[in-house]
Amino acid sequence: MNMDISFIPPAPEEYNQLRVKAGLSPKDLAASALGLRNSIFTITIREKTALIGMGRIIGDGGCFFQIVDIAVSPDYQGMGIGKLIMKEITNYLDKHAPKHAYVSLIADLPADQLYKKFGFDYTSPVSVGMYKKY
Template sequence: MLINHGFPEAGEYAALRAEASLGPQNPLSAEAAFRHSLFVACARDEQNKLLGTGRVIGDGVYHFQIVDVIVRSDCRDDSVVHELMKELIDYVDRSAVKDASLIVISDLDRMKMYTTHGFELMYPNFYGMSRKL
């Protein structure tokens, strides 16, 4: 497995989302989201096939968020997601100032994976809220 720092192609990203049972996205919007990311990591096999991806967004100094960690279903039980997480966290560790925050929002099924990378529930000290647009 190889990890590179760059955007996946629109077609392969759409295929990865479909394989992971995630809804389709407008390719132009997806490309814009990748361009506006602070950091993108892609895991690829020896034939350069996309196995997974993830990105970091934020202000690049104080606030960071790991988003869109997507891994093919046949790779979820191996090291692909963990290698991607290490790359994303390493980027933040190199970029952030002391006392910066790194957050991730997770569904219940993935929470255990994030705790293996040092994430903790914010509750009861903090509450998160969202607004769907």
């Protein structure tokens, strides 16, 4: 397979298409454009021109970083693309995250096993993830 790696955010429409294919929820297109533009770091994987995988880092760039949108098209899952995405994200954080920065993510099961390979651990029982959806 001939894959192209880029660090340029995808268009909001293809971002949403990949999210849905990967089993994630769609997002508002205007919100997607704003969020993609404000990312700290983005990695995209394409085969030819088709977006087949991506991941992002969001946050304040100093104290807090959150890994989001780890998504791989179902036709390409199990081929190491998720590992490649996490490797690039980890490389970025290793170079740019200040000492004592807090890096978090929300893991859907069984993706938690992938994230554990990159040094992530569960916050419970000391803390638990919480959210409010609008």
